[in-house]
Amino acid sequence: RKEVEQDPGPFNVPEGATVAFNCTYSNSASQSFFWYRQDCRKEPKLLMSVYSSGNEDGRFTAQLNRASQYISLLIRDSKLSDSATYLCVVSGNSGGYQKVTFGTGTKLQVIP
Amino acid sequence: EAQVTQNPRYLITVTGKKLTVTCSQNMNHEYMSWYRQDPGLGLRQIYYSMNVEVTDKGDVPEGYKVSRKEKRNFPLILESPSPNQTSLYFCASSLWGSNTEAFFGQGTRLTVV
Numbered sequence: 001r002k003e004v005e006q007d008p009g010p011f012n013v014p015e016g017a018t019v020a021f022n023c024t025y026s027n028s029a030s031q032s033f034f035w036y037r038q039d040c041r042k043e044p045k046l047l048m049s050v051y052s053s054g055n056e057d058g059r060f061t062a063q064l065n066r067a068s069q070y071i072s073l074l075i076r077d078s079k080l081s082d083s084a085t086y087l088c089v090v091s092g093n094s095g096g097y098q099k100v101t102f103g104t105g106t107k108l109q110v111i112p
Numbered sequence: 113e114a115q116v117t118q119n120p121r122y123l124i125t126v127t128g129k130k131l132t133v134t135c136s137q138n139m140n141h142e143y144m145s146w147y148r149q150d151p152g153l154g155l156r157q158i159y160y161s162m163n164v165e166v167t168d169k170g171d172v173p174e175g176y177k178v179s180r181k182e183k184r185n186f187p188l189i190l191e192s193p194s195p196n197q198t199s200l201y202f203c204a205s206s207l208w209g210s211n212t213e214a215f216f217g218q219g220t221r222l223t224v225v
Contacts, residue, residue: 032211043202043216044155087154091210098162098210100145100170104154 001026004090006103014111017078021106023088024070027099031092033064035073038085038105047073047086078110114139118203118217125193125224133188133220135203143206144186145170145214146178148199155202161186162209193224 006023013019025033033050048055050062050071061074071090075082088103116137125131137144145160147170157170161180175197177189186205190197200221204214 034213036214041219043218044214045216046213049213098143098160098168100157100160100210100214102147102155104152 003027003101004088004103006086006088006106008104008106010107010109012109012111013078015078015080017110018074018076019078019108020075021073021086021088021108022070023072023103024068025088025090025101026069027090027092027101028066028069029092030090032090033071034089034091035060035062035071036087036089036102038087040085044087044102075108078108080110080112083108083110114215116203116205116215116217118201118220120220121218122221123223125222127194127224128192131190131193131222133190133201133203133222135186135188135217136184137186137205137215138184139205139207139215140183141205141215142183142208143210143212144180145204145206145210146176146186146188147202147204148172148197149202149219150199158188158201160210193222195224198222198224 035047036044037047038044054063059076063072085105091100146158147155159178161167203217206212
């Protein structure tokens with residue numbers, strides 16, 4: 001089983017749609033969780049951190065479920081500019097060192 | 113402007129010819145790391161550094177070396193590159209530890225022939 005798993009997509013959605021991505025992780029000792037956005041051939045950039053209580057930033061909502069070991073990202077009212085690959089990132093101490101694990105990403109294409 | 117700068121952006125080299133990819137950050141971050149990104153495999157951590165003179169292996173350290181002599185710089189060294197090291201490489205820095213936001217450089221596309 002991969003340490004961090006994401007559906008690779010692509011998710012093709014019309015403008016204005018709501019889309020949700022899930023990500024599962026295997027290490028129950030993981031401490032921090034993030035969603036990054038990566039545009040084609042560009043560097044990843046932080047979209048939002050994910051907290052146990054859930055957090056919202058405009059059209060984006062992230063949730064963490066520690067019991068089931070998954071995190072989610074909800075995008076409401078999709079814009080063309082949301083087209084990108086969304087990376088789930090999990091970090092924490094593992095085997096005595098700081099470990100950062102990226103999912104392989106979920107590709108989103110918003111269609112006019 | 114706060115940034116992470118990598119050089120070169122593109123590099124084609126031959127098997128066995130030593131090369132260095134530089135990485136520099138101007139945010140006074142403690143934590144720096146190197147990743148490689150390959151299709152279907154995502155980003156994988158090569159090495160990381162918690163602070164000056166403190167480095168540690170990530171998931172895929174074989175064939176790579178790093179050093180952290182100054183806080184701002186974290187070069188990646190390939191002593192004897194091989195074709196399986198052809199990849200897109202990213203350097204990143206974080207204020208402290210891997211639990212804080214990572215800022216990435218623009219990437220270095222390396223081809224080893």
